Amino acid sequence: MKRSLLLLLILALLLLAGAMAPMFKSDPGHVLINFGSWTIETSVLVMAAAFVILWFAVQLIAWFWRMPVEASRKMREQRAFKQLEKGLLALTEGDWRAAEKALEKSASQQGRTTAHYLAAAQAADSQDAHDRREYYLEQADSGGGKKRFLVELTRARMLLANGNRAAALPLLQDLHKRRRKHPQVLELLSRCYRELGDWDGLVALLPILRKTGVLDDDQVREVREEAAVHKLKKAENADDLRAAWKQLPRAMRYQATIVDAFAASASKLQRSDLAEPVIIASLKHEWNPALVLRYGDIGAEDSSKRLKQCEKWLKQHPEDAGLHLALGRLCAGESLWGKAREHMVKSLELEPSSVGYDAFGQLLERQGELEPAMACFRNALRMSQGQKPEPLPTVTARLAAPGRPEQT
Template sequence: MKLWRWILLLVMLAALAAFGWHWVAEDPGYLLVQMRGWQAETTVVAAVVILLLAWALLGAGWFLLRWPFGAFSRRHRRVSRQRLREGLIALMEGRHGDAERDLHRASRLDTLRGPALLAAAEAASRRGENGRALAALDEAGQVSPRAARVLRARVLRREGKSVEALNLLAPEAETGSLTPGGWRELALAALANGDMRRARQALEPLQKSGALGARGFAALEAQVLTASLSAAPDAAALNSQWSQLPKAQRRVPAAIDAYARRAAAFGMVLPAMDEVESALRREWSPLLIETYGALGGEDIEARLRRAESWLDAHPNDAALLLTLGRMCARLQLWGKATQYLERSLALTPMSAAWEALGDVYAGQHDAVLAQRCYRNALALARGEATEALPQGARSARLDTRPIAVEERSEHGVPRLPE
């Protein structure tokens, strides 16, 4: 399609040139120049051509005169760009000393001064040279003040000066003019400083910007909500904060876990159970299954029956089996607890499951097996190999194979296994 456009344009230019030449040929015009007895006669067309040629010759002469002087600046630009490239590669490779040196040299070129100094400050910060990083940011602030301010807050936060980082970003936060990186640093600095209100306020602009991506924002949101709810001083403050959260945030599993555990600590076990059960009805969550089993000893028998009913839909969920084992152990149902925990370990070995199994054997006054389970829990947490239990200690009729869950179509018809 582009080729046809060029052909059409060339045809139109040729037609205009033909008609224009015919028009000029009929009357090319007359030009007379007289000066101090000197006289020149020519046509208008020839005068225009002569002026254009003279302009081109003057431009070429000026370029030739400037070329030797511009060679130094061209080499300076080329070398600075090369150093910037090498410095950024060194920064990504972890050679922070080389990166800082190359980036400082690249900053001598005015057009690269801002990004080079910012990257040099990041390299110095990663080396632990926070003084050098702040000095580089002082210079970078003259060229790129907003980026330098965000990076300065990051350096201060890494150094443990969260109060200074928060005060640095607070004025722009009040006006809503912070960049996405600034809002993230504000949230992290506020968390480190215990200012949960500011940390929550940073979530909305971060979500609107989309700068962190869905996964990154979800992780930060869960961190902020968990810390905020866990810091509630009393039951009234906890309920007030929970009711003021947007609906979407009240459905974050980590936030529900934090609310339920904090509410149970204040003696509000029933509201905590209601939130967890409602969340599990909406969406299955291994985190909330663990929370459900840790909400105190009130009504534990009814909770156990309810949790056992979930096995029909989730027979291979190791977290659910771990929770059932813990609840049975609290009720001193040692046989059922052992079966649930052994099946959980067979599906997904977890340090918490070994610890719970050790509690079961300790409750039965079997110190030898309890100690072995506790050692396995420690070994698994360290990434070391575990030691199998004696064959006689295992449940004789335990089937550790995953149970196939029946799948149905959208019309309720069972699917045949593939």
């Protein structure tokens, strides 16, 4: 910038001299300076040239005077840059101690630079050196509002990464008030709410998360479902469970994951009767094998009623493995051993599952068939680990246990 101004000034002087050259040729002017016993007499052109030469001489002397200082400054900047590069490379490699040392040197050599101190704070935090981390963050927090915002955002991110959610939450809430649409703040705040289990706070944040593009429509829907499931699971009594259910949007009450969570909570509270109409309404809306299996919970007091309902469904869904398994459980609960065995075998033929083998193993164990029961339990374990089941002993293919008449 200074060089450009100097060149423009020289060009302007040259143009001015060229314009005034004809006038000085006819009348060079006369300058007389009398100072004490000194008298200087010359033309205007010579005097102007002398001033220009003097100005250049002063600039040259000043340049020589500043040259050692400038050279020293450039050397410091080069050393600081090398330390910065070294620190960032060490930070990338995960060598936190070397990164912190190099970044601290870089910051001290180049002055109070926010970026350097923030990187040093990250290196210290990765070593669990929280006191040093706070020191670097305080050093970085020396600028205006924008730098302070970045420092607080970095502090909140580190607290959250270290599991200190309670300390990170007020920081993130304050940052959200100052920058309501900042993507990083919104992402960290939503994560903090989720990890703290503050589902009401998270749900209240969803509109702005969708508006700013932090979450898309599918993700927003998943978060709403997750929040609903957790609120249903937190119910401590039947009244709380009913209240949580009534607060849900009508469309959400038909979703399988929500209904399953409601049924699980009702079963835990020993109020399976609350879940029956909810499950039936959801299955009428959309058939779901997982909900059918939940409906076949043998712990329910009205198992005979559920058994009749499942037999009605069987006419419409004769090849549904989940329905056969539910019928098998319910029949076992009513001591209908032959039917229980038949439905469980059919369920495993249609779709082998860890739950199916476990239920069949329990039935065989109750019937005294310990060897095939243990084979079923082994298959249940294999399938839970992602392995294929092994063939069962042929005796298990019979629909009635030997010497055990079916009870009705």
